[in-house]
Amino acid sequence: xxxxxxxxxxxxxxxxxxxxxxxxxxxxxxxxxxxxxxxxxxxxxxxxxxxxxxxxxxxxxxxxxxxx
Numbered sequence: 001x002x003x004x005x006x007x008x009x010x011x012x013x014x015x016x017x018x019x020x021x022x023x024x025x026x027x028x029x030x031x032x033x034x035x036x037x038x039x040x041x042x043x044x045x046x047x048x049x050x051x052x053x054x055x056x057x058x059x060x061x062x063x064x065x066x067x068x
Contacts, residue, residue, distance in 0.1 A: 001009075022030065038054045046052070 015031065017027070020026070035056055036049075036052060039052050040046070041058070042055055043051075
């Protein structure tokens with residue numbers, strides 16, 4: 001995905017979320033669903049939710065280590 005396509009997708013998502021005027025609980029639910037979708041695409045054959053959460057935790061741990 002190039003930067004232009006990324007920006008188009010993110011702009012679309014942000015506009016839809018703003019239209020809905022989500023409260024914090026709904027926004028967290030959307031964030032969780034998007035994360036589950038994205039990380040489930042790492043291995044589309046893997047349907048075990050605990051493995052998907054494990055991949056998310058590994059990613060978050062790596063991001064925490066990179067914090068400056």
